[in-house]
Amino acid sequence: MPEAGLVAVKLDLELAQGGDEELDQLTRQLRQELLEAGAESAELVHQGKAPAGAKAGLDPVVLGALLVAVAPMAMTKLLEFLQAWAMRREGRTVKLNIQDADGASVQMEVPQTMSPSEVKSWLETIDEALSSTKKTSTPKTSPAKP
Numbered sequence: 001m002p003e004a005g006l007v008a009v010k011l012d013l014e015l016a017q018g019g020d021e022e023l024d025q026l027t028r029q030l031r032q033e034l035l036e037a038g039a040e041s042a043e044l045v046h047q048g049k050a051p052a053g054a055k056a057g058l059d060p061v062v063l064g065a066l067l068v069a070v071a072p073m074a075m076t077k078l079l080e081f082l083q084a085w086a087m088r089r090e091g092r093t094v095k096l097n098i099q100d101a102d103g104a105s106v107q108m109e110v111p112q113t114m115s116p117s118e119v120k121s122w123l124e125t126i127d128e129a130l131s132s133t134k135k136t137s138t139p140k141t142s143p144a145k146p
Contacts, residue, residue, distance in 0.1 A: 005071065005072075006070065006071060006101065007069070007070055007071070007075065007098060007099070007101075008067060008069055008098070008100075009067075009068045009069075009070060009078065009097070009098050009099075010065065010068075010096070010097040010099075011030075011066040011068060011082070011094055011095070011096060012064055012094070012095040013027055013030065013064035013065070013066075013094055013095075014092070014093040014094075014095070015064075015091055015092060016090070016091030016093075018091075023063050023064045024061075024063055024064075026064075026092075027044070027063070027065070030042075030066065030085060031043070031044065031066055033081075034066070034068055034078075034081070037077070037081055038077070039068050039070050040069040040070055040071065041067075041068065042066055042068045042069075043066065043067050043068075044061040044062075044065070044066060045062040045065035045067050046061055046062070047060050047061065072100075075126070076119055076120075079110065079114070079119055080114070082094050082096075082110045083110050083113070083114050083119075086112060087112060087113070093109065095107070095109045096108045096110065098126060098130070100130050104130040104131070105130070106126055106129035108122075
């Protein structure tokens with residue numbers, strides 16, 4: 001659950017080509033870029049206990065997963081940033097699971113291209129989905145095409 005006034009965004013990154021090491025490196029680079037761009041926080045997602053036989057103190061992370069906290073007014077900047085990041089190299093996919101402070105959530109995928117009007121439409125879709133999930137179950141939504 002995000003801190004009051006913040007929106008939690010879980011990012012799941014996928015690569016069409018490349019291995020686990022490259023995905024881990026890209027995830028860590030994206031984390032740093034998000035922090036530099038003004039995200040309140042950007043943390044690697046941990047999967048809990050290390051498997052039996054692993055070195056003591058090892059805290060395994062989920063490959064390609066980040067948990068980002070942003071102010072609601074920064075969502076436009078975050079979406080534009082993620083879309084630009086995905087476009088830097090072919091085959092990058094960013095899936096979002098957005099959760100507000102009330103626990104409402106919505107799942108979406110960042111499209112490869114978005115115009116400013118599409119970003120606005122996307123944010124309206126997110127707001128509507130989060131508002132409706134406070135009354136119903138969590139939908140899996142994709143942005144409306146203007």
